[in-house]
Amino acid sequence: MDDRLRAAVAASHLRDLPDELLTDLLTDAQRVRAPAGQALHRAGEDQRHVELVLSGLVRVYASAPDGRTLTMRYCRTGALMGALSLYTEAFVMPATTQAITDAELLAIRPAAARRLADRDVRMARALLIELSERASTFAAEIGRSTFSNVRQRVARHLLDLAAEGQRDEVLVARITQQDLADAVGTVREVVVRTLRELRHDRLVETGRAGIVVCEPERLLAVAYPGWNTGP
Numbered sequence: 001m002d003d004r005l006r007a008a009v010a011a012s013h014l015r016d017l018p019d020e021l022l023t024d025l026l027t028d029a030q031r032v033r034a035p036a037g038q039a040l041h042r043a044g045e046d047q048r049h050v051e052l053v054l055s056g057l058v059r060v061y062a063s064a065p066d067g068r069t070l071t072m073r074y075c076r077t078g079a080l081m082g083a084l085s086l087y088t089e090a091f092v093m094p095a096t097t098q099a100i101t102d103a104e105l106l107a108i109r110p111a112a113a114r115r116l117a118d119r120d121v122r123m124a125r126a127l128l129i130e131l132s133e134r135a136s137t138f139a140a141e142i143g144r145s146t147f148s149n150v151r152q153r154v155a156r157h158l159l160d161l162a163a164e165g166q167r168d169e170v171l172v173a174r175i176t177q178q179d180l181a182d183a184v185g186t187v188r189e190v191v192v193r194t195l196r197e198l199r200h201d202r203l204v205e206t207g208r209a210g211i212v213v214c215e216p217e218r219l220l221a222v223a224y225p226g227w228n229t230g231p
Helices: 003-010 019-026 110-119 121-147 150-164 177-184 188-200 216-223
Strands: 030-034 039-041 050-055 058-063 069-075 096-099 103-108 171-173 204-207 210-213
Touching: 003 050, 003 103, 019 103, 019 110, 019 121, 058 150, 069 121, 069 150, 103 110, 110 121, 150 171, 150 177, 150 188, 150 210, 150 216, 177 188, 188 204
Parallel strands: none
Antiparallel strands: 030 103, 039 096, 050 103, 058 069, 058 096, 171 210, 204 210
16 A cells, blocks of 8 residues: 555544455555546435545535535545445435545445455444444534534535535635625624634635635634544
């Protein structure tokens, strides 16, 4: 393994697997590079997949018929994506995954992951921990969506909106300050003050084109303080 793959494994729930088991799991795995803005998987697809994020930031989101979206997860180095697809009898992708920044992933063969889990309790345990953490995270997301403060809601809405309209590596939330205030449930004066703080921290820039997200991973830490978005 090179340094990037070694670091991703160390940050993932695969970190306790012995070398021989890891070798079996990663045999024939392929590296996938995704430019910022590219959709990796779309809601409704039925392809089983297991992917380890080696670098970059990936967003997992659900969409409503009216175009609104809800981010379910942000994935960084060490995140293991797609474990749910391994054990759902008739799998249909419930959400879309999108590269927010240029990303590199390791696509692991789903059949290899299932085979090793069937024969080795250590692999089965790694997948159980991953699935348990995903269930806990999705449940906690309800509280985060409801009870977060204005700064957190603004940061989250900017990330989501910029990701929705992303066309290249530049993240721009095309929204007015009044519309942003309406979206997060506060008044314009509070949003102006919050954006001033975020500009001071060099997380965003404002202009006629919209609000530019300069440091998406740092803004993510504002949106979800203390939340480990990796594994």
